[in-house]
Amino acid sequence: QLQLQESGPGLVKPSETLSLTCTVSGDSISSSSYYWAWVRQPPGKGLEWIGSIDYSGSTDYNPSLKSRVSISVDKSRNQFSLKLSSVTAADTAVYYCARDYVPINWFDPWGQGTLVTVSS
Amino acid sequence: NFMLTQPHSVSESPGKTVTISCTRSSGSIASNFVQWYQQRPGSSPTTVIYENYQRPSGVPDRFSGSIDGSSNSASLTISGLKTEDEADYYCQSYDSSRVFGGGTKLTVL
Numbered sequence: 001q002l003q004l005q006e007s008g009p010g011l012v013k014p015s016e017t018l019s020l021t022c023t024v025s026g027d028s029i030s031s032s033s034y035y036w037a038w039v040r041q042p043p044g045k046g047l048e049w050i051g052s053i054d055y056s057g058s059t060d061y062n063p064s065l066k067s068r069v070s071i072s073v074d075k076s077r078n079q080f081s082l083k084l085s086s087v088t089a090a091d092t093a094v095y096y097c098a099r100d101y102v103p104i105n106w107f108d109p110w111g112q113g114t115l116v117t118v119s120s
Numbered sequence: 121n122f123m124l125t126q127p128h129s130v131s132e133s134p135g136k137t138v139t140i141s142c143t144r145s146s147g148s149i150a151s152n153f154v155q156w157y158q159q160r161p162g163s164s165p166t167t168v169i170y171e172n173y174q175r176p177s178g179v180p181d182r183f184s185g186s187i188d189g190s191s192n193s194a195s196l197t198i199s200g201l202k203t204e205d206e207a208d209y210y211c212q213s214y215d216s217s218r219v220f221g222g223g224t225k226l227t228v229l
Contacts, residue, residue, distance in 0.1 A: 109166075110166070
C-alpha cells in the first residue's frame with residue numbers, strides 16, 4: 001500500500017527558505033505513470049497546488065509560486081523535496097505531498113500533512 | 121488559467137440528497153477530467169470521484185459525479201446522506217496547471 005510522509009521544520013523565519021521532504025513507501029518513485037506533488041492549505045482555507053515532479057526531474061509549477069519554488073527528486077532514497085524561498089506569513093499552511101497520476105492529474109493518495117508556520 | 125467556483129456551504133438532513141456544483145470559468149469542463157476530494161476536519165483529503173464520475177474502491181455508490189457542458193460545470197451528488205458525510209469537498213481539474221475549487225462545507229443536520 002502506497003504511503004507518503006512529509007517531514008521538515010515546523011517553524012521558519014520570514015525571508016528564509018522553507019524546506020520539506022516527502023518519503024514514499026510501498027511503491028517506487030521511479031514509476032513513469034506518476035508525478036509527485038506538493039499541495040498546501042493555509043489554516044481555515046482551501047487547497048492550493050504548488051508543483052509536481054516526475055522521476056526524471058521534469059517539473060510543473062503553479063505560475064503564482066513559480067519564482068520561489070523548487071522541487072527535486074532523490075530516486076535512491078525514494079523521496080522528493082520542496083523548497084520555497086523568501087517566505088512570509090502568507091506561506092503559513094499545512095503542506096501535503098501526494099501522488100499525481102498523469103495524465104489526468106489526480107492526486108491520490110495524500111500524506112498526512114505537516115504544518116509549517118512562518119514567524120520570527 | 122481558469123478557476124473552479126464552488127458554493128461556500130450547503131446543508132441537508134440525514135437521508136436526503138445534496139448536490140455540490142463546480143463551475144469552470146473558462147475553457148470547456150469536458151476538456152479535462154474533474155476529481156472530487158472529501159476532507160474531514162483534521163484529516164488529509166481523500167478521493168470520492170475521479171475522471172468525472174469514477175468511484176475509487178471503498179467509496180459507496182451514494183457518491184456520484186457528473187459534468188454538464190451547458191453550464192460548464194461538474195457536480196458531486198451524495199444521496200442517502202449520513203452524518204459521517206459532513207466534511208469539506210473540493211473539486212479539481214487541470215489544463216496547463218492543476219486547479220482546485222475553493223471548497224464546499226457540507227453540513228448534515
